[in-house]
Amino acid sequence: MIRTKTRIFTVLAVGMLALAGCTGGGEDPAPSPPAEESAPSDGGGGNSYATEGPVEEDTEETAECKADDSNQDVPAEAPTADAWPDYHGTGVPVSDTYGPTSREGEVWTCFSHSPTGALFAAAYLRPAVASTEVREAYVSDDPKSSEGDFEHPRMQLRGYKITGYDDTAVSVELVYEGATNGESGLVAFPVTVYWEDNQWALHEEDISSVKPHSVTGLSGYTQWSVG
Template identity: 30%
Template sequence: MQDQEMVDRKPWYMAKGWLTASAVFIGALAAAGVYLVVTQDAQPGGAVTASSPSPAVPKVSSSPAEGDSVCGLEAGDQTVPESAPATSWDLVGKVAAPSVEGSGPGVVDDDGFRYCFAHSPTGALVAAATQLPMSANESTAKQWMDKSVADSPERDEELQAMTDPARVKDFVAAGTARGVPQLRAFRFISYDQTSAVVDLVVEYPDGMVAIPSEMTWQDGDWRYQPPASGRLAADTVRTLDGYVEWSGVS
């Protein structure tokens, strides 16, 4: 029998302040107010575990049909990465943020906020990994909500609420309550030119979880798409078998 841990709160689409009441992308919640199921030993037919082989992902060879990058980055290579890209890492607060030449971020603001990623699989990967440090820092969390979360009425409501600095502080504190998260590995679940789903392995002081991170191409950039079901399954990870190791902090 698989053991599960569930965060008991309303789904985001039923709750006001859907990204505030608990945690953000980090904390293995990826969106506050979303039900979280942490699976320790998934049964066949359940959530994918760390030791399972990676799902087949199409290797797109053509250029994207539409949608220019908001900062002019070229789409570039459309091959889904099966190894870690050459990456430079910077600490944003205490969380490592990746940069990959040609894939993004194309813009780094003075406050450390990063956005604009190539319309490519590697661009989607770097964008997904960047959600971690951007949502975990008080100086970047509001911009993350504005520029890196897919449009919705709930997102707009929360963005308005975050004009209050106390709201931002509570938002970040809830997401980092488990400790400082660091990226450890990834694997692609699916990719096409409008969306990507990437499993990100995130390590906390008490262990690792794999978070399925859906990104959607919107307004010239990759944006995080909270789960429409209001439920986000996250696997407990004991081994990185089946994943591509990718980390900026040892």
């Protein structure tokens, strides 16, 4: 299925429209999240958004995926991120254990084949799908595109819940905080990743049909954000 640039932009923008619906002056706007919910200090936070040290480029020695697949449990609490490097305005959790253990330019690869690895992959792919390189690498049924990058939405991850899991696919909802008209609000994005060709991948039909929705707090979700 061939996707137009307008269609992708609409999908990327729809979350901010949902956010606008809950904070942008409607008849019943949702309140801004309490400080302890929107910026938790104990939700698996690692270091700051800045990447610590140079990004390791792939070599013959580092090309083999070193992510740890041994823990197949669905995480009962927020996994610890070793850092939260900035990806076009969004902090993305990274882990030496669960991935991505290789970061080269826009494309970050090597996530563990586990529920936690899938969670880290989803948290990266949600903002990264705006990149042409990432779509070519991770959207399994999308043709190569020369349309260029799309606008990267600037929102910060606040929490998640895993809604389905087996060894071939993991479905999660990722809750992001963003701002519109000077007010902040929370938006939940459903994301499903599929284990294909030794990596977690996205399906184009899922991206096109995603339906983010506004939430008023993190009840029912696990808090997960930079500390």
